[in-house]
C-alpha cells in the first residue's frame with residue numbers, strides 16, 4: 001500500500017496504544033455496552049501468535065528477521081502460529097524460478113525455527129501467476145493460481161475451519177481475480193465461500209476467531225492521505241478492503257459468537273469494534289517488506305490470549321527485528 005504519510009502512521013500507532021490500554025476484551029453476545037470492558041476471571045484456553053505478511057525472500061534479510069520473530073513469539077509461550085498470508089514476497093507477478101526460491105526458503109525457515117503448530121492463511125502474494133504477462137504463464141499450468149500455495153503448504157482447500165482448545169477458527173480466502181485488470185485482484189467472498197461461512201458458523205456455538213488476509217472492516221482506509229478522496233468521496237479500493245464488508249459483517253453479527261477477526265495486508269496496525277465484533281490488522285512481520293520505513297509499521301506480530309469464557313486479549317508486539 002502506498003501514500004500513507006507520517007501523520008497517518010501516527011494516528012494508527014495511537015490507535016494501537018489506545019487498544020493496548022483497553023486490555024482484555026470480553027466480546028460476549030449482546031448487550032454491546034458490556035462488551036470490551038468486562039474483565040474475565042476465567043483461565044486461558046490458548047495463547048497464539050498472528051504472523052501476517054511475512055514476505056519471505058532470499059533477496060532481503062527475511063531469514064534472520066524471521067528467526068528473531070519466531071524466537072520472540074515462542075519465548076512468550078505461544079502454542080500455535082496462525083499466519084495471515086503474504087507468506088512469500090510475491091508469486092502473483094513473479095517468474096517461476098523466483099517463486100521456487102521463495103517457497104524453498106520459507107520451508108527452510110519454518111523447519112529450522114518454528115517449534116509450534118502452524119495454521120496458514122493465504123494472501124494475494126501467495127497466488128501463483130494471476131498476473132500472466134509478468135509471471136510469463138499461460139494460466140493452464142498445473143500449479144497456477146491457488147494450486148501452488150495449497151500444494152506447498154499441504155492445505156486441503158482455500159478456506160477451512162478447525163477447533164482448538166474450546167475455540168473455533170475460520171480461515172478465509174478472499175482474493176479473487178479482477179475481471180477488468182489482469183494484474184489486479186478484488187477481495188470478497190464468492191457465493192460458494194459465503195455459503196460455506198454461514199453454514200460453518202451455524203454449526204458451532206464456540207467462541208470464534210476469523211482470519212482473512214485482506215481486512216473485512218478496517219479504519220486503515222479512512223486515515224490514508226488525500227489521494228483516495230475524489231469528488232468529495234473517500235474511495236476504498238476493492239483490493240484494499242473487502243468489497244462485501246457489509247454482508248460478511250452481517251453474518252458475523254447474526255452468528256453472535258464471532259469475537260475476533262484478524263487480518264493483515266495493509267502493513268499497518270489498526271483495530272476497531274463493530275457491533276461487538278473486534279477487527280484487528282496485525283501489521284506485518286516484515287514491516288516494510290524487510291526495508292526501513294517511515295510509512296508502514298515496524299516488524300510486528302500479534303500475541304493473542306483466548307480464555308475459556310469466550311473473552312480474549314490482543315496485543316501488538318515488536319518481533320525484535322529491525323530492518324536496516
Ligand SMILES: [Fe+2]
Nearest residue numbers: 053055086265
Ligand atoms: Fe503484504
